[in-house]
Amino acid sequence: MKPKLQTPIIIINFKTYLEATGTRAVELAKQAEKASKETGIQIAVAPQFCDIKAVAEAVEIPVYSQHIDPIKPGSSTGHVLAEAVREAGAVGTLINHSERQLKLADIDAIVKLANEKSLVSCVCTSNPPISAAAAYLNPDIISIEPPELIGTGIAVSKAQPEVVTSTLRLVRKVNNEAIVLCGAGISQGEDVSVALRLGTQGILVASSIVKAKDPYTIIREFADSAQ
Amino acid sequence: MKPKLQTPIIIINFKTYLEATGTRAVELAKQAEKASKETGIQIAVAPQFCDIKAVAEAVEIPVYSQHIDPIKPGSSTGHVLAEAVREAGAVGTLINHSERQLKLADIDAIVKLANEKSLVSCVCTSNPPISAAAAYLNPDIISIEPPELIGTGIAVSKAQPEVVTSTLRLVRKVNNEAIVLCGAGISQGEDVSVALRLGTQGILVASSIVKAKDPYTIIREFADSAQ
Amino acid sequence: MKPKLQTPIIIINFKTYLEATGTRAVELAKQAEKASKETGIQIAVAPQFCDIKAVAEAVEIPVYSQHIDPIKPGSSTGHVLAEAVREAGAVGTLINHSERQLKLADIDAIVKLANEKSLVSCVCTSNPPISAAAAYLNPDIISIEPPELIGTGIAVSKAQPEVVTSTLRLVRKVNNEAIVLCGAGISQGEDVSVALRLGTQGILVASSIVKAKDPYTIIREFADSAQ
Amino acid sequence: MKPKLQTPIIIINFKTYLEATGTRAVELAKQAEKASKETGIQIAVAPQFCDIKAVAEAVEIPVYSQHIDPIKPGSSTGHVLAEAVREAGAVGTLINHSERQLKLADIDAIVKLANEKSLVSCVCTSNPPISAAAAYLNPDIISIEPPELIGTGIAVSKAQPEVVTSTLRLVRKVNNEAIVLCGAGISQGEDVSVALRLGTQGILVASSIVKAKDPYTIIREFADSAQ
Numbered sequence: 001m002k003p004k005l006q007t008p009i010i011i012i013n014f015k016t017y018l019e020a021t022g023t024r025a026v027e028l029a030k031q032a033e034k035a036s037k038e039t040g041i042q043i044a045v046a047p048q049f050c051d052i053k054a055v056a057e058a059v060e061i062p063v064y065s066q067h068i069d070p071i072k073p074g075s076s077t078g079h080v081l082a083e084a085v086r087e088a089g090a091v092g093t094l095i096n097h098s099e100r101q102l103k104l105a106d107i108d109a110i111v112k113l114a115n116e117k118s119l120v121s122c123v124c125t126s127n128p129p130i131s132a133a134a135a136y137l138n139p140d141i142i143s144i145e146p147p148e149l150i151g152t153g154i155a156v157s158k159a160q161p162e163v164v165t166s167t168l169r170l171v172r173k174v175n176n177e178a179i180v181l182c183g184a185g186i187s188q189g190e191d192v193s194v195a196l197r198l199g200t201q202g203i204l205v206a207s208s209i210v211k212a213k214d215p216y217t218i219i220r221e222f223a224d225s226a227q
Numbered sequence: 228m229k230p231k232l233q234t235p236i237i238i239i240n241f242k243t244y245l246e247a248t249g250t251r252a253v254e255l256a257k258q259a260e261k262a263s264k265e266t267g268i269q270i271a272v273a274p275q276f277c278d279i280k281a282v283a284e285a286v287e288i289p290v291y292s293q294h295i296d297p298i299k300p301g302s303s304t305g306h307v308l309a310e311a312v313r314e315a316g317a318v319g320t321l322i323n324h325s326e327r328q329l330k331l332a333d334i335d336a337i338v339k340l341a342n343e344k345s346l347v348s349c350v351c352t353s354n355p356p357i358s359a360a361a362a363y364l365n366p367d368i369i370s371i372e373p374p375e376l377i378g379t380g381i382a383v384s385k386a387q388p389e390v391v392t393s394t395l396r397l398v399r400k401v402n403n404e405a406i407v408l409c410g411a412g413i414s415q416g417e418d419v420s421v422a423l424r425l426g427t428q429g430i431l432v433a434s435s436i437v438k439a440k441d442p443y444t445i446i447r448e449f450a451d452s453a454q
Numbered sequence: 455m456k457p458k459l460q461t462p463i464i465i466i467n468f469k470t471y472l473e474a475t476g477t478r479a480v481e482l483a484k485q486a487e488k489a490s491k492e493t494g495i496q497i498a499v500a501p502q503f504c505d506i507k508a509v510a511e512a513v514e515i516p517v518y519s520q521h522i523d524p525i526k527p528g529s530s531t532g533h534v535l536a537e538a539v540r541e542a543g544a545v546g547t548l549i550n551h552s553e554r555q556l557k558l559a560d561i562d563a564i565v566k567l568a569n570e571k572s573l574v575s576c577v578c579t580s581n582p583p584i585s586a587a588a589a590y591l592n593p594d595i596i597s598i599e600p601p602e603l604i605g606t607g608i609a610v611s612k613a614q615p616e617v618v619t620s621t622l623r624l625v626r627k628v629n630n631e632a633i634v635l636c637g638a639g640i641s642q643g644e645d646v647s648v649a650l651r652l653g654t655q656g657i658l659v660a661s662s663i664v665k666a667k668d669p670y671t672i673i674r675e676f677a678d679s680a681q
Numbered sequence: 682m683k684p685k686l687q688t689p690i691i692i693i694n695f696k697t698y699l700e701a702t703g704t705r706a707v708e709l710a711k712q713a714e715k716a717s718k719e720t721g722i723q724i725a726v727a728p729q730f731c732d733i734k735a736v737a738e739a740v741e742i743p744v745y746s747q748h749i750d751p752i753k754p755g756s757s758t759g760h761v762l763a764e765a766v767r768e769a770g771a772v773g774t775l776i777n778h779s780e781r782q783l784k785l786a787d788i789d790a791i792v793k794l795a796n797e798k799s800l801v802s803c804v805c806t807s808n809p810p811i812s813a814a815a816a817y818l819n820p821d822i823i824s825i826e827p828p829e830l831i832g833t834g835i836a837v838s839k840a841q842p843e844v845v846t847s848t849l850r851l852v853r854k855v856n857n858e859a860i861v862l863c864g865a866g867i868s869q870g871e872d873v874s875v876a877l878r879l880g881t882q883g884i885l886v887a888s889s890i891v892k893a894k895d896p897y898t899i900i901r902e903f904a905d906s907a908q
Contacts, residue, residue, distance in 0.1 A: 018300040022314035048308060049276035050315040067305030073245040075378065075434075078294030078327030081275060087249035088277040096558065100305030104550065104558045108584050130562050133587035136624070151302065170590070174628060207302075323785065331777065331785045335811050357789050360814035363851070397817070401855055472754040476768035502762060503730035504769040521759030527699040529832065529888075532748030532781030535729060541703035542731040554759030605756065661756075 002118045003062050003091045005140060006042040007179060008226040009202035010192075011064065011122065012219070013094065014047045017210045025051040026058045028209075031216040033059040039223040042202075046094055049080060056089020064122065065093040067100050070109035082117040092120030095139065098147045104133075111139045122181075124204070128163060131180075132170035141179045142171060143204040149184035151207050155191035156184040157198060164198045189225030196226060229345045230289050230318045232367060233269040234406060235453040236429035237419075238291065238349065239446070240321065241274045244437045252278040253285045255436075258443040260286040266450040269429075273321055276307060283316020291349065292320040294327050297336035309344040319347030322366065325374045331360075338366045349408075351431070355390060358407075359397035368406045369398060370431040376411035378434050382418035383411040384425060391425045416452030423453060456572045457516050457545045459594060460496040461633060462680040463656035464646075465518065465576065466673070467548065468501045471664045479505040480512045482663075485670040487513040493677040496656075500548055503534060510543020518576065519547040521554050524563035536571040546574030549593065552601045558587075565593045576635075578658070582617060585634075586624035595633045596625060597658040603638035605661050609645035610638040611652060618652045643679030650680060683799045684743050684772045686821060687723040688860060689907040690883035691873075692745065692803065693900070694775065695728045698891045706732040707739045709890075712897040714740040720904040723883075727775055730761060737770020745803065746774040748781050751790035763798040773801030776820065779828045785814075792820045803862075805885070809844060812861075813851035822860045823852060824885040830865035832888050836872035837865040838879060845879045870906030877907060 012032055014020035020028050025047040036043040044062040047055045056063045065085040073081060085093065095110050096102045102110070107123060114121035122141035125131040131144050144167045149156050157164060164182050171180055182195050183204035195203055205222065212218045239259055241247035247255050252274040263270040271289040274282045283290045292312040300308060312320065322337050323329045329337070334350060341348035349368035352358040358371050371394045376383050384391060391409050398407055409422050410431035422430055432449065439445045466486055468474035474482050479501040490497040498516040501509045510517045519539040527535060539547065549564050550556045556564070561577060568575035576595035579585040585598050598621045603610050611618060618636050625634055636649050637658035649657055659676065666672045693713055695701035701709050706728040717724040725743040728736045737744045746766040754762060766774065776791050777783045783791070788804060795802035803822035806812040812825050825848045830837050838845060845863050852861055863876050864885035876884055886903065893899045 016303040016308040021311045048311045050311045076243040077324040081243040084248045084275045084277045097304040101557045103555045129590050132590040136583050136586040328784045330782045356817050359817040363810050363813040470757040470762040475765045502765045504733050504765045530697040531778040535697040538702045538729045538731045551758040
């Protein structure tokens with residue numbers, strides 16, 4: 001069965017950063033787990049495919065895949081099978097991240113597939129209407145990330161609050177259950193508290209944590225600000 | 228550094244078969260290792276991304292990735308980083324499998340990337356001219372698999388020997404070093420010996436082993452026929 | 455400015471049929487124009503890119519492109535520029551046809567681009583939730599076509615009326631203005647009248663007209679049934 | 682049948698520039714025709730799909746498509762059919778332009794398709810090994826364009842002469858018949874004569890002509906330098 005989602009939630013996307021590859025993926029996940037246990041805030045991590053198993057064995061916090069393909073078991077060499085990430089220990093998956101965009105019909109198919117395989121589905125979107133479109137496909141989580149702010153250190157919650165609020169307004173017209181997160185540029189605790197005050201239920205972050213000299217301090221700051 | 232390639236070589240592609248996912252991937256790899264040790268024939272296995280680490284920790288035979296992306300570390304969520312598969316324990320990678328076809332420029336980039344990261348590069352091709360084209364990009368291995376025979380049980384080496392011989396002829400015009408394999412439909416030991424007699428240096432197989440009731444027996448039969 | 459949309463509307467997709475290529479595209483468009491003038495029903499045609507100009511010069515009925523790319527003028531060799539199809543005489547475009555599926559973000563970008571360039575936007579979808587998702591992107595037309603029925607002669611309006619009605623219900627929750635069409639398998643006049651009775655405002659058709667011995671008779675039958 | 686290729690040849694790629702769209706495509710093609718007739722140098726033009734027919738009707742010089750898809754007539758909405766560009770008046774096609782890159786197997790399929798449909802095939806490549814790989818697929822023309830120089834005004838023939846010469850060396854190992862062109866950054870007559878002196882049989886150009894205040898003067902300068 002799917003893990004229970006608890007809000008606010010912080011999802012850390014490890015992307016393909018070397019700082020979060022292999023043994024460093026496990027280390028980073030442990031620091032996230034430490035901050036999660038200390039603060040009571042749910043923190044999930046999304047390492048690379050190759051690292052899912054080692055990370056899931058090392059920590060108790062939820063592990064997400066960064067992507068799965070809309071395929072059935074069989075002849076799909078080089079693709080990512082829901083069953084494989086599930087058996088490796090993932091309990092959820094990002095879908096349609098701005099660095100791995102998908103066809104509309106595939107997003108629909110993958111959300112359904114994730115449901116069947118008991119994986120939490122987190123669809124990433126880039127603007128309010130696209131978020132609302134995604135909301136109609138009934139994912140568990142929708143995460144809005146304006147691509148132009150990703151990696152800039154300019155937080156969406158502060159630079160474009162209207163993007164966040166109009167996303168929430170449009171999504172809620174058709175979907176009262178999906179958890180709505182925001183991401184892009186989140187680099188300080190205050191960015192997190194502003195995001196929550198705007199009405200989101202958490203954040204999706206990457207570089208500000210993964211590339212930090214002391215990731216634990218940042219994760220902890222974000223988790224503290226989420227309380 | 229790259230592992231030494233020894234011929235004849237048998238590469239087993241686990242595809243996305245459930246029979247070769249997770250713990251069953253490890254089991255299957257162990258049977259391949261057993262047959263390899265008993266016969267002295269090099270046998271490599273290509274499990275799914277999520278399973279590379281567990282397989283590589285469980286066996287001493289070479290483990291290949293099924294694909295890597297032409298990317299540098301950083302912002303490529305949901306993609307497959309050479310460094311990640313390397314650290315997980317892979318020593319090589321399939322490239323351009325017929326189920327994961329790539330742009331020409333990306334094949335070139337990935338072969339170079341594999342070289343830089345000390346991964347054996349095995350480019351899969353579907354006909355003689357495409358094989359020869361691939362030969363010019365200097366991969367370590369070229370594996371010809373006519374897509375119409377994949378999974379049929381009709382062996383390329385017996386049904387289309389001229390595809391194999393003309394591939395060898397065209398490839399050798401420009402490349403004397405690449406190992407040339409053939410695949411598609413290989414289901415009996417005789418298919419293997421015919422393939423070697425035609426001049427190939429091994430085979431790439433999948434369903435006949437992965438979906439067998441007793442994979443070890445088939446692997447062993449193939450390895451015996453390769454001697 | 456965009457042409458006025460009048461309902462019911464019949465859009466004929468010429469696909470890449472030889473029977474609707476080049477001079478035969480012009481002939482077919484003339485027959486559609488004849489049926490349109492005689493019945494007063496708006497009939498639009500969607501020929502291949504190369505044929506847009508000749509068709510638009512030969513007839514007065516609306517001409518649609520089969521696709522446009524989400525690009526600006528400049529360096530996009532081999533892509534389809536909105537300005538180019540507009541200048542050639544198209545007044546609208548299909549978007550995300552099941553044979554030319556697009557990323558969610560690209561559908562959003564193309565709908566906006568079509569608006570800017572005064573092209574009618576007709577987004578094709580394959581099931582009710584995807585239709586509703588598309589509705590949130592505010593295209594002028596949404597056309598639902600279950601891919602498994604395309605080209606079968608089994609009309610969606612008769613075989614899967616609940617697909618049509620639930621599409622209408624979901625779309626109308628968020629969008630009261632978009633014209634909703636259905637397609638796939640429409641082969642008789644009755645299929646058209648059933649579609650309209652279910653609440654759609656027209657149909658998107660292809661093979662039953664393009665491959666007919668006497669296309670005019672079929673177009674006329676469809677138009678008569680739409681009255 | 683295919684048009685006779687005469688060398689040296691200049692191919693002008695109109696890309697998706699507004700300056701070469703619609704009526705301006707026809708105007709530009711007429712200036713190319715004028716320069717071709719005056720100098721005796723073969724000049725071909727590659728307008729957008731929508732403009733092929735009007736351009737081909739207005740001039741006698743060869744017209745190329747910018748791309749065709751590896752499809753048969755039928756159900757390929759939004760794709761580019763060889764038969765359609767042929768009937769519109771194109772006598773050749775660019776393939777795998779750096780702005781429209783293709784899978785290796787599709788390049789092979791399109792070169793064969795072009796042959797069947799009597800279209801000149803011009804495969805674009807980005808470095809010497811890729812050019813040699815393409816040479817094995819037997820296109821009529823191979824055009825090397827290092828992507829990093831496209832649109833810069835820094836001519837490949839002057840900035841990277843070794844790219845041109847090593848392309849020629851590698852290609853000629855396996856293919857004595859294909860015409861070899863170079864492109865990227867060609868902006869003066871001298872760039873053309875240097876390209877020919879290095880051994881190429883012509884050039885592929887775009888921005889320096891399309892975006893020129895007086896395109897005719899530049900085309901004429903290039904053609905004069907090719908003599």
